[in-house]
Amino acid sequence: MPSISENIALLEKGLKQETKLIAVTKTKPVEALLEAYSAGSKRFGENKVQEMVSKQEVLPKDIEWHMIGHLQTNKVKYIATFVTLVHSVDSIKLLKEINKEAIKNNRTIDCLLQMYIAREETKFGLSEEEAIEILNSSELGSLENIKIVGLMGMASNTDNNEIIRSEFQGLKGLFESFKKYESAHIEMKELSMGMSGDYEIAMEEGSTLIRVGSAIFGSR
Numbered sequence: 001m002p003s004i005s006e007n008i009a010l011l012e013k014g015l016k017q018e019t020k021l022i023a024v025t026k027t028k029p030v031e032a033l034l035e036a037y038s039a040g041s042k043r044f045g046e047n048k049v050q051e052m053v054s055k056q057e058v059l060p061k062d063i064e065w066h067m068i069g070h071l072q073t074n075k076v077k078y079i080a081t082f083v084t085l086v087h088s089v090d091s092i093k094l095l096k097e098i099n100k101e102a103i104k105n106n107r108t109i110d111c112l113l114q115m116y117i118a119r120e121e122t123k124f125g126l127s128e129e130e131a132i133e134i135l136n137s138s139e140l141g142s143l144e145n146i147k148i149v150g151l152m153g154m155a156s157n158t159d160n161n162e163i164i165r166s167e168f169q170g171l172k173g174l175f176e177s178f179k180k181y182e183s184a185h186i187e188m189k190e191l192s193m194g195m196s197g198d199y200e201i202a203m204e205e206g207s208t209l210i211r212v213g214s215a216i217f218g219s220r
C-alpha cells in the first residue's frame with residue numbers, strides 16, 4: 001500500500017494550477033497528520049470542532065485549518081482564534097456568530113457558503129434562493145470581520161460520473177452567477193468541490209479547493 005507521503009506526492013502532481021489540496025484528516029491520529037505535514041501538506045480539513053482544536057494545539061503553527069463539517073454557533077468560539085476557512089456556512093445566524101468571535105480575536109474570518117447540490121437527501125446546504133437571501137441581506141454589510149469568499153458543495157454519492165459532473169457544473173454556474181453580488185464582504189474566488197472519489201471531475205469543472213481524505217490516509 002502506498003504511504004501517506006506517496007499519496008500526497010501523486011495528488012500534488014495531478015493538481016491543476018488553480019487548485020489547492022486540502023488533506024482531510026478527520027478521525028486520523030496526530031502521527032498521520034505529521035507525516036502529511038512532513039510531505040509538504042500544510043492545509044488540513046476537519047469536520048469536528050473538538051478534534052480540530054486538540055490537533056491544532058499540538059501541531060506546527062503554520063498549518064491552515066479548514067472547517068469542513070457542520071458548525072454549531074455555540075462552538076465557533078473554540079476555533080475562531082485560528083481557523084483559516086469555514087467551508088460550511090449555511091445561515092446568516094452562523095455568519096453573525098463567526099463575525100462576533102472574529103472581532104474578539106481582532107481578525108477577519110473567511111467563509112464559504114455550503115450549497116446543497118446533490119440529488120440525494122442530505123441535511124446540510126443552502127438552496128440557490130437561500131444563498132441569494134444571505135448574499136442580498138442588509139445585515140451582511142455590518143459584519144465587518146467576515147468575508148464570504150466562495151462556495152462549497154458535495155456531489156451525490158454515486159458512481160455515475162455524469163450525475164457528479166452535472167452537479168459540479170451546477171455549483172460552478174452558481175459560483176459565476178453570484179459574482180454579481182460581490183461587495184466589501186463578498187468575493188467569489190474559491191470553489192470547494194471534489195473529494196477522494198470525484199476530485200478529478202471537480203478539477204475539470206473548475207474547483208479551486210479539493211478536500212481529499214481517504215485517498216491520502218486510507219479508509220476511515
Ligand SMILES: *Cc1c(COP(=O)(O)O)cnc(C)c1O
Nearest residue numbers: 024047068195196211212213214
Ligand atoms: C470526509 C469529508 C471529505 C473527504 O472525504 P474522502 O472521501 O475521504 O476524500 C470531504 N469533504 C467533507 C465535507 C467531508 O466531510
